[in-house]
Amino acid sequence: MNIPKLLKKAAKVSSNGDLGKATQIYSIILKADPSNCEANYQLGLLAANLGDRQASLLFLKNAIQANAAEEKYWQGFIDTLKEFGQYDDAKKVAEEAKAHLISKQESAVERENDFVRKLVEYYELGNYAQAEHQALLMTQKFPENPFSWKLLGVLVQKSGRLSESLDIHRKAIDLAPEDADVYYNLAVNLADLKRLDDAVSMFKHALSLKPEFSQALTNLGVVLEQLGEVEDAEICFIKAIRISPNEAKIYNNLGIAQHSLGKLLASESNYRIALTLEPQFAEANTNLGNVLRRLGKLTEAAESHCTAIKIAPELAEAHYNLATTLEDLGELEGAIAAYRDALKLRPSYLLAEVAMCHQQQHICDFTAWNSFPEISCQHSDEMGRPSPWINLSWIDNPEKQLALSSAYAKLKFTRPIGSLPQKPARRPERIKVGYFSADFHNFPGMYLMAGLLEHHSRQHFEIYAFSYGPPKHDEMRYRIQSAVDHFVEICDLSDNDVVNLVRGYGIDISIHRNGYTKSSRTELFQYRLSPIQINYLGYPGSLGADFIDYIIADPVVIPENQREHYSEKVIYLPHSYQPNDDKREIAQTDTSRADFGLPENAFVLCCFNNNFKISPREFDIWMRILNRLEKAVLWLLKTNKWTEHNLRKEAKQRGIDPSRIVFAERLPQSEHLARHKHADLFIDTFNCNAHTTASDALWAGLPVVTKQGSQFAARVSASLLNSIGLPELIVNTQEEYEALILELATDTNRLNALKSKLARNRLTKPLFDTRQYTRHFEMGLRQAYDRYFEGEKAEDIWIHADSAQPQ
Numbered sequence: 162m163n164i165p166k167l168l169k170k171a172a173k174v175s176s177n178g179d180l181g182k183a184t185q186i187y188s189i190i191l192k193a194d195p196s197n198c199e200a201n202y203q204l205g206l207l208a209a210n211l212g213d214r215q216a217s218l219l220f221l222k223n224a225i226q227a228n229a230a231e232e233k234y235w236q237g238f239i240d241t242l243k244e245f246g247q248y249d250d251a252k253k254v255a256e257e258a259k260a261h262l263i264s265k266q267e268s269a270v271e272r273e274n275d276f277v278r279k280l281v282e283y284y285e286l287g288n289y290a291q292a293e294h295q296a297l298l299m300t301q302k303f304p305e306n307p308f309s310w311k312l313l314g315v316l317v318q319k320s321g322r323l324s325e326s327l328d329i330h331r332k333a334i335d336l337a338p339e340d341a342d343v344y345y346n347l348a349v350n351l352a353d354l355k356r357l358d359d360a361v362s363m364f365k366h367a368l369s370l371k372p373e374f375s376q377a378l379t380n381l382g383v384v385l386e387q388l389g390e391v392e393d394a395e396i397c398f399i400k401a402i403r404i405s406p407n408e409a410k411i412y413n414n415l416g417i418a419q420h421s422l423g424k425l426l427a428s429e430s431n432y433r434i435a436l437t438l439e440p441q442f443a444e445a446n447t448n449l450g451n452v453l454r455r456l457g458k459l460t461e462a463a464e465s466h467c468t469a470i471k472i473a474p475e476l477a478e479a480h481y482n483l484a485t486t487l488e489d490l491g492e493l494e495g496a497i498a499a500y501r502d503a504l505k506l507r508p509s510y511l512l513a514e515v516a517m518c519h520q521q522q523h524i525c526d527f528t529a530w531n532s533f534p535e536i537s538c539q540h541s542d543e544m545g546r547p548s549p550w551i552n553l554s555w556i557d558n559p560e561k562q563l564a565l566s567s568a569y570a571k572l573k574f575t576r577p578i579g580s581l582p583q584k585p586a587r588r589p590e591r592i593k594v595g596y597f598s599a600d601f602h603n604f605p606g607m608y609l610m611a612g613l614l615e616h617h618s619r620q621h622f623e624i625y626a627f628s629y630g631p632p633k634h635d636e637m638r639y640r641i642q643s644a645v646d647h648f649v650e651i652c653d654l655s656d657n658d659v660v661n662l663v664r665g666y667g668i669d670i671s672i673h674r675n676g677y678t679k680s681s682r683t684e685l686f687q688y689r690l691s692p693i694q695i696n697y698l699g700y701p702g703s704l705g706a707d708f709i710d711y712i713i714a715d716p717v718v719i720p721e722n723q724r725e726h727y728s729e730k731v732i733y734l735p736h737s738y739q740p741n742d743d744k745r746e747i748a749q750t751d752t753s754r755a756d757f758g759l760p761e762n763a764f765v766l767c768c769f770n771n772n773f774k775i776s777p778r779e780f781d782i783w784m785r786i787l788n789r790l791e792k793a794v795l796w797l798l799k800t801n802k803w804t805e806h807n808l809r810k811e812a813k814q815r816g817i818d819p820s821r822i823v824f825a826e827r828l829p830q831s832e833h834l835a836r837h838k839h840a841d842l843f844i845d846t847f848n849c850n851a852h853t854t855a856s857d858a859l860w861a862g863l864p865v866v867t868k869q870g871s872q873f874a875a876r877v878s879a880s881l882l883n884s885i886g887l888p889e890l891i892v893n894t895q896e897e898y899e900a901l902i903l904e905l906a907t908d909t910n911r912l913n914a915l916k917s918k919l920a921r922n923r924l925t926k927p928l929f930d931t932r933q934y935t936r937h938f939e940m941g942l943r944q945a946y947d948r949y950f951e952g953e954k955a956e957d958i959w960i961h962a963d964s965a966q967p968q
Contacts, residue, residue: 164190168199180207198227202234205241214245232258277308289316307336311343318350326350341371348377352384360384375404379411386418389575392657394418409439413448420452423655423682428452443473447482454486457631462486477506481513488520493801496520515547522554522773524803527811530777546572550677553702554774554849559726559872566677566705567728574687574706576656581689582664584950591623592946595668595691598699599630599680601648603637605853606674606699608830611637612742612931614644618939625668627651627659629682660688669693670942673709676700692949696729698739701852701874703727710955711945713938714738717880718873726872730955732941735962736927737884739877740938741856743924743931748831754839757796758823764793764906767840767863769825769833769854772800772808774846780808782899783844784815790906796840798854799824837861841912842905847895850878859885860929864915866890866905868898884928887919927962937962 167190175183184207190200205220221238228234235258242251280299283292293316299309314329330347337343348363364381368374382397398415405411412435419428432449435442450465466483469476484499500517503510514532521529549566556562596614600606617624624645629652642648647666651659659682663671671691675681676699686694687708696704696712703712705728712719712729715738719731754761766783768775775797787793799805809819828836834857837843843858845851845867851858855865855878867878869891879891892898905912923929937960944958 164194164197171200171203175203175207180210183207196223196227198224198231198234201227202237206237209241209244217241218245277306280309280312284312284316289319292316293320305336307333307340307343310336311340311346314343314346314350318346318353323350323354327354339370341367341374341377344370345374345377345380348384349380352380357384357388361388373404375401375408375411378404379408379414382414382418386421389577391418391421391576395422407438409435409442409445412438413442413445416445416448416452419655420448420455422657423659423684425452425456426653429456441472443469443476443479446472447476447479450479450482450486454482454489459486459490463490475506477503477510477513480506481510481516484513484516484520488516491801493520493524493803497524497526512545512547515551519551519773524801525772525775525807525811526803527777527780527807548677549702549705550679550700553872553874554776554846557848557870557872557875559702559723562872563703563705563726563728566703568705569677570704570706574684574708576684576687578687578689578708581692582667584692588950589669591619591621592942593623593625593667593669594672594942595625595627595663595666595670596645596672596674597627597629597682597685597690598674599628599682600674600699601626601628601630601638601641602633603635603830607637607641608742608745609853609856610674610698610740610742611640611644612744613740613935613938614641616932616935618935619646621943622939623647625649625666627663629659629685630680656682656685656688659685660690663690669946670695672697673704674699676702676704693945693955695732695945701849701877702872703729711941711958713941714873715880715884717883718876720876723871724957730957732945732958732960734934734937734941734960736934736937737880739852739856739881740934741860741929741931743929745834745860746831747861748829748835750832750835752836752839757825757836757839759796759839760792760794762792764790765796765840765842766793766902766906767796767837767843767858768846768851769796769798769843769857770846770849770851772798772804774849775808776847777811778895779844779846780811781815782895782902784812784817786899786902786906787812787817787821788815789903793906794821794823796823796825799826833857834861837863842866842902844902845878847875848872849874850876852877855881856928859919860923862916862920862923864890864905864912864919866892866898866901868892868895881928884926885919886922886926887915890915 167186171183171186174186184204187200187204190197201220202224205217205224208217208220218241221234221241224234225238235254239251239254239258242254280292280295283295293313296309296313296316299306300313303309310329310333314326314333317329318326327350330343330350333343334347344363344367348360348367351360351363361381361384364377364384367377378397378401382394382401385394385397395415395418398411398418401411402415412431416428416431416435419431429449429452432445432452435445436449446465446469450462450469453462453465463483463486466479466486469479470483473479480499480503484496484503487496487499497517497520500513500520503513504517518529518532546569549562549569552562552565614624625647626641626645627649631652632650651662654662668691670693671686672695673683673686674697676696677683678699683704689708694709696709698713703726709729711732712727713734714731715734715736718738719727759765766786783795787795797808805824809822812819812822837858838861840863843863843865845855845865847868847870850867851865858865859881864887865878865882867882867890869876869879882888882890892901927933940960941958945955948955
């Protein structure tokens with residue numbers, strides 16, 4: 162017998178008015194199941210309707226005995242007693258019903274609390290799968306309980322089912338719209354889904370309900386930082402600390418934000434507070450190391466990273482950060498080992514892989530070159546994007562270089578651009594030009610541009626030098642300070658402070674001398690320091706950033722067929738883009754080749770480029786040339802101790818006596834220039850040419866052979882040679898490169914003729930005419946400013962050789 166089906170049938174016929182048929186069906190049910198509460202209850206009501214008091218009360222009493230927890234059975238019995246005038250009995254039954262039903266409610270609450278206690282227990286023990294099962298069961302048994310939905314959402318989110326957990330969080334909000342926690346949980350979920358703007362909205366709603374919610378403030382700060390709103394993030398962390406002053410993680414987050422804003426001393430202070438509260442906080446230790454590195458405290462920085470690794474040896478970022486610091490300390494093998502450790506912990510760590518390969522370049526470990534092309538085409542991993550600077554020596558492809566730079570800029574520079582002061586009503590008599598660099602000291606790039614700074618027209622230009630590098634006290638620093646109108650130290654200033662300072666000076670043109678090279682602060686330019694911003698000299702390629710308006714170039718380094726691979730508009734100078742100083746002193750020395758370890762009767766091939774520019778391609782050619790020229794030697798700059806060992810090992814593997822590679826130590830600039838007289842020919846590298854080193858050689862009277870490539874960095878020497886009137890030393894293929902070197906090494910007359918021509922051209926051709934270069938450069942700046950002043954958008958500017966005006 163299907164009793165539930167019969168109960169439905171009886172209810173239906175009763176509602177249709179067939180009470181006799183209903184009574185018959187209920188009686189059949191009771192015959193089969195005398196304690197069926199619903200059949201007893203319905204027969205009791207039917208009997209009361211017929212006026213049968215005795216039968217009615219008997220059936221209703223049986224229903225209550227069968228299920229005293231059901232309120233309607235009590236109510237039916239009470240109402241029937243009243244219908245039959247038994248009011249005292251009805252009152253007694255009502256009291257009895259109240260006691261039973263309260264007991265039932267208390268029992269249900271206790272059961273619900275038992276579920277909650279078990280759910281919390283599972284969660285706190287970390288048994289998340291069991292906790293999720295318990296929470297799901299609770300939502301089924303107690304669907305109106307908001308806590309079960311709240312924790313179920315957290316558990317589903319924790320399992321990585323982020324879309325599924327969204328709906329659960331929203332159900333919790335429906336049940337508890339005044340609970341700040343449920344909005345907080347939804348916000349965290351949205352942040353995990355990278356729906357950052359929606360997350361911000363939910364965090365703010367949670368805070369509107371609970372203003373002292375420090376966890377919501379902290380996580381809101383983290384999301385705002387991801388959105389590039391770092392100043393607002395900093396405010397959130399400061400508010401959170403006021404509420405929870407003993408939470409080390411909040412101080413760590415504040416330190417990260419302040420480091421990003423350039424508030425290095427404040428950042429250091431907050432990391433140290435975090436570590437006072439929680440000495441075993443590995444992330445805070447390595448973050449402290451990062452800011453100490455930025456402050457130039459390299460030994461302390463390395464110690465902080467080592468402490469982090471000791472606390473948490475599995476923290477890949479700490480190994481990576483230690484490696485970057487060891488680089489700065491010159492411990493390149495240690496840096497490579499630390500990068501390798503980071504990669505063991507996280508094999509997909511692209512930043513570590515790229516940096517490790519680059520340091521292998523620096524020590525001329527050619528085994529790494531097999532990895533370079535593949536890595537260089539990768540844009541990012543979960544930790545960020547490698548600096549485009551590294552790629553310049555790996556590949557010669559301006560299209561790829563622009564793609565890498567653009568991707569890097571898009572990820573790295575996300576701060577909103579502030580509004581600039583209103584354009585002046587009248588054109589200023591003197592244009593204010595600000596040069597920004599970390600290298601206003603004895604540095605290769607400064608040897609090139611010191612003369613430019615000294616020759617600027619003070620009638621038409623007011624020159625500022627903004628230095629964000631560590632303070633140095635050397636002759637070049639003093640020279641630059643004397644050359645400019647204003648020398649401003651900004652190394653200890655935050656980004657906002659720099660922006661306000663620069664705008665306060667009313668700078669018209671900001672010139673970024675570092676680009677993506679080491680110690681750069683490209684992030685300053687994203688705020689728009691001035692109406693015109695220019696990429697100049699330090700980075701031989703496009704920055705791919707929409708906040709840089711122009712790049713200084715020439716028709717050789719950016720030819721027409723490669724123009725599309727530079728995001729900036731180009732200010733084309735008529736000769737070389739590179740400045741030179743015609744006052745550079747060449748020391749008068751009476752040194753011999755023997756003083757530098759060179760054989761007196763050898764043909765000396767020289768390359769003083771940084772060692773990381775040397776690839777197996779060039780080295781193979783050089784070794785073949787040494788094999789052909791028995792008395793030739795190769796003279797290289799020794800940039801580190803490992804290079805010497807590795808290149809001599811590579812020479813031996815190619816059948817060349819390792820002693821035929823001679824390494825030059827670093828010397829003061831004038832003495833370095835002087836030693837070029839002991840070389841016969843300067844031979845260039847390919848993907849990243851000689852830059853300052855090519856100008857050094859030419860200024861010292863040493864011819865340079867170069868292979869002209871495709872990208873800016875691979876065409877610099879060609880630009881210089883064209884500018885000094887020696888295009889015959891430019892070739893286009895590796896085969897031509899090798900052949901020309903051999904020809905010059907075996908044809909003394911031809912080589913001497915080239916040296917004589919170089920000696921004549923040195924002071925007559927444009928390359929070393931500092932005054933003329935400055936006038937052309939200033940024409941480019943003036944035209945860029947004129948376009949801005951007239952309300953015209955930036956466009957390519959061509960300066961012609963005859964367009965320079967007298968000072």
